[in-house]
Amino acid sequence: MPKETFFNLPEEKRQRIIDLALAEFAENDYDTASISRIVAQAGIAKGSFYQYFENKEDLYNYLLALGTEAKAQFLGSNAPDPQMGTFAYIRWLSEAGIKFELSRPKLSQIGYRAARSGTLPADLQARARVGAAVFFRQLVEQGQAKGDINSEIDPDLAAFVFNVIFSELGGYLLNRLQDEAGLEDGRSLFETAEAKQLFDQILHILEFGMGARE
Amino acid sequence: MPKETFFNLPEEKRQRIIDLALAEFAENDYDTASISRIVAQAGIAKGSFYQYFENKEDLYNYLLALGTEAKAQFLGSNAPDPQMGTFAYIRWLSEAGIKFELSRPKLSQIGYRAARSGTLPADLQARARVGAAVFFRQLVEQGQAKGDINSEIDPDLAAFVFNVIFSELGGYLLNRLQDEAGLEDGRSLFETAEAKQLFDQILHILEFGMGARE
Amino acid sequence: MPKETFFNLPEEKRQRIIDLALAEFAENDYDTASISRIVAQAGIAKGSFYQYFENKEDLYNYLLALGTEAKAQFLGSNAPDPQMGTFAYIRWLSEAGIKFELSRPKLSQIGYRAARSGTLPADLQARARVGAAVFFRQLVEQGQAKGDINSEIDPDLAAFVFNVIFSELGGYLLNRLQDEAGLEDGRSLFETAEAKQLFDQILHILEFGMGARE
Amino acid sequence: MPKETFFNLPEEKRQRIIDLALAEFAENDYDTASISRIVAQAGIAKGSFYQYFENKEDLYNYLLALGTEAKAQFLGSNAPDPQMGTFAYIRWLSEAGIKFELSRPKLSQIGYRAARSGTLPADLQARARVGAAVFFRQLVEQGQAKGDINSEIDPDLAAFVFNVIFSELGGYLLNRLQDEAGLEDGRSLFETAEAKQLFDQILHILEFGMGARE
DNA sequence: GATGAATGAGGATTCATTCAT
DNA sequence: TATGAATGAATCCTCATTCAT
Numbered sequence: 001m002p003k004e005t006f007f008n009l010p011e012e013k014r015q016r017i018i019d020l021a022l023a024e025f026a027e028n029d030y031d032t033a034s035i036s037r038i039v040a041q042a043g044i045a046k047g048s049f050y051q052y053f054e055n056k057e058d059l060y061n062y063l064l065a066l067g068t069e070a071k072a073q074f075l076g077s078n079a080p081d082p083q084m085g086t087f088a089y090i091r092w093l094s095e096a097g098i099k100f101e102l103s104r105p106k107l108s109q110i111g112y113r114a115a116r117s118g119t120l121p122a123d124l125q126a127r128a129r130v131g132a133a134v135f136f137r138q139l140v141e142q143g144q145a146k147g148d149i150n151s152e153i154d155p156d157l158a159a160f161v162f163n164v165i166f167s168e169l170g171g172y173l174l175n176r177l178q179d180e181a182g183l184e185d186g187r188s189l190f191e192t193a194e195a196k197q198l199f200d201q202i203l204h205i206l207e208f209g210m211g212a213r214e
Numbered sequence: 215m216p217k218e219t220f221f222n223l224p225e226e227k228r229q230r231i232i233d234l235a236l237a238e239f240a241e242n243d244y245d246t247a248s249i250s251r252i253v254a255q256a257g258i259a260k261g262s263f264y265q266y267f268e269n270k271e272d273l274y275n276y277l278l279a280l281g282t283e284a285k286a287q288f289l290g291s292n293a294p295d296p297q298m299g300t301f302a303y304i305r306w307l308s309e310a311g312i313k314f315e316l317s318r319p320k321l322s323q324i325g326y327r328a329a330r331s332g333t334l335p336a337d338l339q340a341r342a343r344v345g346a347a348v349f350f351r352q353l354v355e356q357g358q359a360k361g362d363i364n365s366e367i368d369p370d371l372a373a374f375v376f377n378v379i380f381s382e383l384g385g386y387l388l389n390r391l392q393d394e395a396g397l398e399d400g401r402s403l404f405e406t407a408e409a410k411q412l413f414d415q416i417l418h419i420l421e422f423g424m425g426a427r428e
Numbered sequence: 429m430p431k432e433t434f435f436n437l438p439e440e441k442r443q444r445i446i447d448l449a450l451a452e453f454a455e456n457d458y459d460t461a462s463i464s465r466i467v468a469q470a471g472i473a474k475g476s477f478y479q480y481f482e483n484k485e486d487l488y489n490y491l492l493a494l495g496t497e498a499k500a501q502f503l504g505s506n507a508p509d510p511q512m513g514t515f516a517y518i519r520w521l522s523e524a525g526i527k528f529e530l531s532r533p534k535l536s537q538i539g540y541r542a543a544r545s546g547t548l549p550a551d552l553q554a555r556a557r558v559g560a561a562v563f564f565r566q567l568v569e570q571g572q573a574k575g576d577i578n579s580e581i582d583p584d585l586a587a588f589v590f591n592v593i594f595s596e597l598g599g600y601l602l603n604r605l606q607d608e609a610g611l612e613d614g615r616s617l618f619e620t621a622e623a624k625q626l627f628d629q630i631l632h633i634l635e636f637g638m639g640a641r642e
Numbered sequence: 643m644p645k646e647t648f649f650n651l652p653e654e655k656r657q658r659i660i661d662l663a664l665a666e667f668a669e670n671d672y673d674t675a676s677i678s679r680i681v682a683q684a685g686i687a688k689g690s691f692y693q694y695f696e697n698k699e700d701l702y703n704y705l706l707a708l709g710t711e712a713k714a715q716f717l718g719s720n721a722p723d724p725q726m727g728t729f730a731y732i733r734w735l736s737e738a739g740i741k742f743e744l745s746r747p748k749l750s751q752i753g754y755r756a757a758r759s760g761t762l763p764a765d766l767q768a769r770a771r772v773g774a775a776v777f778f779r780q781l782v783e784q785g786q787a788k789g790d791i792n793s794e795i796d797p798d799l800a801a802f803v804f805n806v807i808f809s810e811l812g813g814y815l816l817n818r819l820q821d822e823a824g825l826e827d828g829r830s831l832f833e834t835a836e837a838k839q840l841f842d843q844i845l846h847i848l849e850f851g852m853g854a855r856e
Numbered sequence: 857g858a859t860g861a862a863t864g865a866g867g868a869t870t871c872a873t874t875c876a877t
Numbered sequence: 878t879a880t881g882a883a884t885g886a887a888t889c890c891t892c893a894t895t896c897a898t
Binding site for chain 2 (some may be wrong): 028156157158160169170208210211
């Protein structure tokens with residue numbers, strides 16, 4: 001956790017440091033990211049950094065936490081009718097997740113990187129991997145209980161499929177839609193008819209593939 | 215490309231350098247991987263390295279190329295009846311791919327890392343991503359022509375789904391089966407009944423999800 | 429000297445600062461000892477430290493003074509019959525000194541370190557060395573006057589011998605007795621028969637070696 | 643151990659580095675001694691240092707080894723009649739040791755410091771302490787066997803006395819004789835009549851104190 | 857063709873001290 | 878009087894690359 005010092009900083013300065021650090025860790029691995037670059041850009045003394053944070057790992061942890069918290073809030077504030085079907089819910093979740101990715105791309109990027117890095121301080125590595133997988137696992141089990149998902153399917157495997165598809169889908173769609181539509185603001189791209197259609201197709205594939213078969 | 219000097223090296227020495235470099239890049243990011251460590255382990259002079267390769271990037275490129283070539287050869291030499299159905303083919307491909315991962319884990323790891331890194335010299339980054347996607351795209355289109363895949367599905371999207379699932383499936387299964395079966399040789403794990411069943415389930419999901427619907 | 433502000437501090441707080449500073453300087457060299465660590469542990473502000481003390485050296489000086497004063501008091505309050513023979517007195521002094529070492533190990537350690545360090549601010553270095561030597565010198569001269577010590581012996585040299593032996597003896601005995609007896613409370617170790625015997629031997633060596641010869 | 647690189651250096655340069663490093667470690671603790679200062683004074687690049695030595699500790703170890711080896715050689719080349727009595731031998735040893743201290747003061751200083759430091763990497767600390775103590779212990783036991791030393795005296799305690807006196811005696815004499823005689827070359831100071839007399843006195847004290855008593 | 861010494865910028869982190877509040 | 882943020886130089890160490898032999 002950052003030290004008190006950091007939270008006592010003027011809002012403006014604190015935010016500047018966070019933004020620059022996010023940018024650094026979004027563009028670089030944990031090892032490659034440089035505290036020196038961050039402080040240089042932020043215009044603060046090297047020593048000051050260590051009055052705000054314990055060390056590099058402390059900063060990194062903090063950014064990661066910011067990411068998950070922001071995403072949780074984002075999803076929470078847009079939460080849909082809890083009664084909806086499993087696939088409808090997944091669709092909502094996927095869209096909302098992607099919109100979050102677009103509205104806070106660096107915040108997303110850093111968490112994303114964390115799960116794949118392989119050069120993180122060992123404790124972080126482990127923690128980074130579990131989150132999403134566990135969540136989807138529960139979702140699948142509930143879906144099977146409701147009869148939305150074929151209960152012969154191994155729930156862990158199904159969770160793997162959801163996890164892997166939805167964690168890459170955002171990037172895929174962004175690339176594709178930008179190529180076709182030129183450089184527009186990402187957020188609006190996901191409001192287009194084409195985006196909707198692609199979402200539909202993915203959901204259909206999963207629903208047909210996993211749905212309960214009479 | 216490595217310089218001529220490299221290819222003039224005694225086979226044994228050349229291979230040793232390749233192996234150690236593979237190990238280094240398999241365990242580290244591009245930035246974190248260290249030429250110093252490689253030459254130290256290989257027992258060659260620092261200067262010699264720069265007579266074999268232009269620079270770090272040159273070596274990296276070369277290893278990447280080795281990886282794709284080796285995989286192509288591996289798949290080519292085991293190729294099945296070209297007449298088989300699309301999903302049967304994909305199933306074969308997936309199994310074969312995973313077996314390749316297991317037989318040449320470092321060679322796989324480095325290509326794998328490449329596609330996700332984000333700290334590669336910019337030109338490499340782009341190149342690393344396309345390969346597999348293009349291949350699956352063709353496969354889907356053939357499948358649609360044959361009537362194996364529902365032709366209403368966007369072929370690029372379907373290729374994305376295949377690509378993303380099968381590039382992660384190996385790791386997923388390895389983790390899971392090892393946890394359940396204890397530490398066995400990976401190769402044999404994929405011959406077990408449980409492995410076969412999980413393969414079947416994935417294929418069913420995809421086949422039901424994408425298959426032609428009457 | 430510490431500033432007035434320091435002495436105006438509530439007793440409890442002042443003592444806490446002293447204790448923690450003692451611990452830090454007992455475990456570290458002058459250079460290696462860290463003001464940062466002291467204030468962190470003491471829970472006072474960095475700035476406050478500099479309102480109590482001029483600087484690092486000022487604190488160090490003060491601790492050193494505390495040590496010599498405490499030792500003087502300790503010895504004074506236990507003082508034996510002033511008529512006793514020189515070697516009996518030295519024996520008492522040595523035992524008492526060692527007991528002081530044990531009852532205030534940090535206070536002793538810091539003075540001890542001071543005499544040997546070589547990285548002290550130059551003025552301190554000199555001062556640290558003299559104290560004990562002068563004291564033993566006087567003792568030897570009195571012993572010679574009384575006829576307890578052979579007056580052909582150079583008194584300064586004899587003082588050197590006493591000084592050097594008795595300043596190391598405590599550590600030597602502690603090590604040795606602990607090894608033999610297991611980890612007991614140091615104070616009680618010096619009440620054992622073995623301890624007494626070793627004291628006797630040292631005293632005999634010195635008495636035979638320096639004693640008046642008929 | 644320094645790397646081959648270091649031993650391949652031109653004699654002149656190698657010696658310059660050793661001399662400057664000796665000076666640095668003679669004047670500073672292990673922690674306080676600075677690699678940066680050494681390389682700056684030696685006029686070599688920071689990176690070059692790490693081509694000569696593994697790290698700070700490696701250099702330190704090497705200097706320590708140089709010291710003990712040089713001393714062993716110095717003593718070996720002046721070795722006396724092996725038949726001489728124990729105290730005569732100790733007298734020779736003490737004089738020779740002190741002359742070595744004077745001829746290579748930095749080399750001595752660093753070993754000396756090592757035994758007392760308290761802030762060394764833990765492994766070194768232990769090693770530094772034993773050497774001399776073990777040596778004197780053997781000497782005492784031989785002396786007792788020959789009848790030169792009273793066999794009722796605890797040999798370990800006697801070794802402690804020798805060790806502690808002779809490791810400080812050099813410094814004591816140097817201080818004292820310089821004060822009395824003005825600043826002369828140390829080596830010649832130990833040839834004066836006064837020096838001889840002080841040596842005699844110390845030896846007499848020890849011999850009378852420990853000698854066999856009929 | 858092979859060598860390996862030299863380089864200097866860069867990495868993270870700790871430090872004693874100052875000074876505005 | 879007390880605070881604690883700011884500072885920047887200092888620490889050890891690693892790196893990819895060059896170049897004279």
